[in-house]
Amino acid sequence: MGFFYYITYNLYVGYAEEIIKNRSEELAKVALLKAVEHKHFSLPPGFSILIKSQNKVYYSANNLDKDDKRAIRLKDRFEYNGKIYTVFLKASVEDIIESEKRFIFYASLLFFVLVLFVFGLSYLFAGIFLKPIEDYTQKLDIVLKGSMHAINTPLSILKLSDIKDKKAKEAISRIEDTIGRVKSIFISKPSQETLLSINAFVEDVLDALEDSLESKNITVNLEENTTLKVYGDPVDISMIIENIFDNALKYNKENGFINVKISASKLIVENPSEPISDTSRIFELFYREDESKEGLGLGLYIVKTLCERNGIFVKAKYENGVFRIVLEW
Numbered sequence: 001m002g003f004f005y006y007i008t009y010n011l012y013v014g015y016a017e018e019i020i021k022n023r024s025e026e027l028a029k030v031a032l033l034k035a036v037e038h039k040h041f042s043l044p045p046g047f048s049i050l051i052k053s054q055n056k057v058y059y060s061a062n063n064l065d066k067d068d069k070r071a072i073r074l075k076d077r078f079e080y081n082g083k084i085y086t087v088f089l090k091a092s093v094e095d096i097i098e099s100e101k102r103f104i105f106y107a108s109l110l111f112f113v114l115v116l117f118v119f120g121l122s123y124l125f126a127g128i129f130l131k132p133i134e135d136y137t138q139k140l141d142i143v144l145k146g147s148m149h150a151i152n153t154p155l156s157i158l159k160l161s162d163i164k165d166k167k168a169k170e171a172i173s174r175i176e177d178t179i180g181r182v183k184s185i186f187i188s189k190p191s192q193e194t195l196l197s198i199n200a201f202v203e204d205v206l207d208a209l210e211d212s213l214e215s216k217n218i219t220v221n222l223e224e225n226t227t228l229k230v231y232g233d234p235v236d237i238s239m240i241i242e243n244i245f246d247n248a249l250k251y252n253k254e255n256g257f258i259n260v261k262i263s264a265s266k267l268i269v270e271n272p273s274e275p276i277s278d279t280s281r282i283f284e285l286f287y288r289e290d291e292s293k294e295g296l297g298l299g300l301y302i303v304k305t306l307c308e309r310n311g312i313f314v315k316a317k318y319e320n321g322v323f324r325i326v327l328e329w
Contacts, residue, residue, distance in 0.1 A: 028076050028087040032058075036080060050088040058085070167211075174208065198228040198267055201241045202260060208242075209249060218252055223261045230329045236306045243299040244269050244325055250299075251323070266328050273323035279316045300325075 027047070034040070035051045035058045051058040076087045206213075206220060213220060230237075248258050248271040259270040281287050283304035300316075303325075307314040313328040 028089050029078065031089075032078055032080065032085055032087055036085070048090045051085060053083050053085045193231045194234055196230055196232055196234055196237055198230060198237070198241070199224055199262055201238055202245075202262065202267070204238075205241050205245045206260075209245060212249055213258075216249070216252065217255045218249065219257045221257060221259045223259075225261070225263050228262050228264065228267065228329075232310045232312070236310050240303050240306050240310075240312070240327070241267075243303045244327075247299050247303075247325075248323075266326060268324060268326050270322050270324045272321055273318065275321075276318040276323060279318050282316055283314075 028049070031049050032051055050060050052060075076089070078085050078087060202222070206222070245258070248269055251273050252258065252271045253273075256272045259268075261268040276282065283300050285301045286298070287301075304314060307327065311329075314326070315328075316323070316325045318324075
């Protein structure tokens with residue numbers, strides 16, 4: 001408020017000085033006529049004047065010689081009825097401003113209006129920038145609810161059926177587990193950091209995908225230079241790795257491959273893929289490079305979201321027909 005008042009005050013001073021200079025000649029003429037004709041007249045607040053002709057003083061202000069901090073001094077010569085009169089006019093900007101009782105009120109009012117304007121503008125821009133996020137959230141909510149409803153109904157029927165096959169039971173259990181994880185992806189929760197082995201997560205996922213890999217005749221080349229141990233949320237890490245390998249399987253080619261390399265600080269997964277025109281967009285919500293392919297465009301978005309939540313740097317690259325995704329701790 002003090003800074004605003006200082007700026008406004010100086011602007012007002014500059015404005016007052018300009019008005020004084022523009023009106024000084026007119027004011028001096030009026031004062032001269034009144035003084036010569038011995039008529040009563042009054043000057044605006046903050047003004048002083050001395051009128052004389054040769055050695056005769058027609059009017060003199062008591063504070064004309066007062067040394068004010070801000071004052072404008074003007075000297076004009078006028079001819080009236082054959083005589084030359086000299087008018088000394090002084091305007092104290094400080095006194096003029098102090099006499100304006102409404103100045104503080106209007107300055108405060110202006111400040112209040114500006115605050116309201118800035119607040120309104122901020123609210124407007126916040127609405128504009130947050131609207132896409134709100135839209136994405138609504139779409140995601142619809143997709144998740146619809147997907148969960150579509151999965152839960154047949155899943156309930158399967159659970160009630162007398163299934164003796166061990167692999168089928170394990171598959172149903174994994175589906176239930178996945179549904180629970182998807183529901184918790186976008187819910188803020190306290191970090192449950194644990195020392196984890198990325199190698200173990202990779203092996204579990206590859207075991208779960210064994211049948212799918214065989215059906216597409218995809219070869220897995222696993223290179224483990226060391227055991228990569230990191231701190232993170234076990235549910236989040238599991239979802240990240242599952243989605244990366246699901247993506248590598250889904251967009252792979254018949255008789256293709258998945259190269260996996262685990263080093264001291266990185267997990268690298270590669271697979272042959274159709275050309276990708278813009279790898280910078282593959283982490284966007286609902287983005288699909290090829291609309292004809294199955295999927296909702298959620299997998300890599302989930303990977304990106306959970307990586308950010310766990311402090312993992314993730315990047316993707318397409319080169320010479322091979323898609324590569326890298327997680328770095």
